[in-house]
Amino acid sequence: MADNLRVTAVESEEPAYAQVIALGDANSSTLGHLPYAVYEEAAESGCLLAAVHGDEVIGYALFALEITASRDIADTSLRSRQRSWRQQRPPVD
Secondary structure, three states, X not given: OHHHEEEEEOOOOOHHHHHHHHHHHHOHHHHOOOOHXXXXXXXXXXXXXXXXXXXXEEEXXXXXXXXXXXXXXXXEEEEEOOOOHHHHOOOOO
């Protein structure tokens, strides 16, 4: 199953983008709502990554790059499905 897992940058015109939004909306009651413009800006700047298993987004990281002397990265949102691919894989003998 891990062979089907990949992390990819998400652009707003991709099907994965809608899945990222849906995942964020599904977790908004516990993690807070991000305005859709934040997702759009992150996608346009290459700062929206998705963990994709097969054709399904199982998590994402939305971040901002701050150009400073220490080259900081500010994590804005990191979310995943409750039942991830790790929970679905068979036990190892």
